[in-house]
Amino acid sequence: MMRMDSENDGLPQPRTLPSAPPPPLVAPVEPVPALSFRDVSHRYRSHPALDRLTVEILRGQTVALLGPNGAGKSTAIALVLGLISAQEGSVEVLGTDPREAVRQGRVGAMLQTGAGSGLPPNVRVATVLRLVQRLYPSPTPLDETVRSAGIGHLLDRQTDRLSGGQAQLVRFAVAIAGNPELLVLDEPTAAMDVAGQRAFWAMIRQFAQEGRTTVFATHHLREADEIADRVVVVNHGHVVADGPGSSIKAKIAGRRIRFSCSMPDAVLLDSLEGVTDVDLQGTHVWLNSLDSDATVRDLVRHAVQFEDLEVVGPDLQDAYVALTERRPSIERSSTS
């Protein structure tokens, strides 16, 4: 728990957040964040989707929104893009109202489309790209967009004859065609094969090098960790963890060790090798560990009287739940 708190100290002052990849070529000179959510709550009819979501993203960062199905990622993105208005709290994009930022052509987006292609039917890919380009005040040259997205071979195709992964690439080209400062991607690799995903993220890295801000939603911890400077974990519409991918991975990707113990000693358990987190509920103990073998050996060495010990794999769903359950401590740390 202690460790978690210290990692979350960065939350209210995101400037201090470490960023793994080299700094962007164009340093974020303006102090205005690319994106800021302040206590944003949103509900669909009576169904809550966002619950006092607070997060600030600086320019030039590549940030992953990581969370399970229904966490509120797409809702947060819809707010960033002005597709819906915040019912409570405030959202600012590039220092202004989200709709204004979109209207000024400073935002590009790849939305989650479900079964749809996200493209107009019965038209050539090149025609769509040329249109999108003309809708923006200072677009990227077409050939550059085509090269960045790697879709040269798709230009003459009809949009309704693309595979799911190809349509996703074209939608990526649509998202970057307007030369946006902020790029928002909602599960951009959902229909891509592994090779496609790898190529796709290489493009995103390239894009981030140009000093732009990229925010993407994903369920895949590995994707988030590998690509993003910073991972914001969302569950039940709330930020449950925030930090560089490595720390998030430590928190949720390790093994879960669970057992019963008549008199668990939290301080001892927390000091065991590999343990990143301790949850106690009466006699039930859950440990998060980066190295379950070492932790179990240490348990034995310290003669901890455990029963029914089980080592569980990195079940993300469980991990999200675990993070959510620890929410109060995060809040305490971020308001202190």
Place this chain on the structure above:
Amino acid sequence: MSPLVAFGRFEVLRLVRSWRFIIITVGFPVVFYMLFLGDHTPSKAVAGTVPWRAYLMVSMCSFGALVAGLTSGGARLSAERASGWARQLRVTPIPTWSYVLTKVSASMLVILPVIILVEIVGATFGGVQLAARIWFELAAVLWVSSVPFAALGVLVGFTVNAETAFATVTGLMFVLGYFGGLFNPVSSMPSVLRSAATALPNYHHDQLGLSLIQGTALGLEHWAVLVAYTAAIALAVMMRHRKEELKGTA
């Protein structure tokens, strides 16, 4: 090229290039007209002071405008919503109103040739004889007053999903066509239906055309009803959009 011009051009080209759509939209009223022409029943002669051949042609122009308006918006627009393209456009700099307006304008562009084609069929096979000025005025008046049909198509496209769009468009087409007196003169209808007809936009659209043929003034009440319908439909589109926005599905 300004963004709005680019978008308009894109829409029109896309519309024109979909041959199947054009053939159905333009061909359907013409085929329908031909069928009516073949069916030479005397009841058709009861069309007041207008010769029934001219009466039929005006009705088919009006029907054609209705069909073209509904089909141009209708299924095409709901397919676009289903694919996610409509949503994608909302995250580009063009404002939503211009999207709606472009859709209505593109529909208007489809309506014009339909009206002209029905006139050509009327002049050739339909045995309709009119002064050159009347032919021109008829096309112009019927076209301009077709705005509510173009708007109605867009409303349908905004409201129904892709699966039910076709059925909705077909249903509206025949219900409005029949009760608006496009297939049978309103004067030959029972009085209940007659008052129902006067509440429908295409009845008034039809009446504008008939006034031109009769050489009487274009009744202000007809324009008023059509303008009121356009305003109501525009309001409905706005409300629909607002509702989807709240639901998060726009």
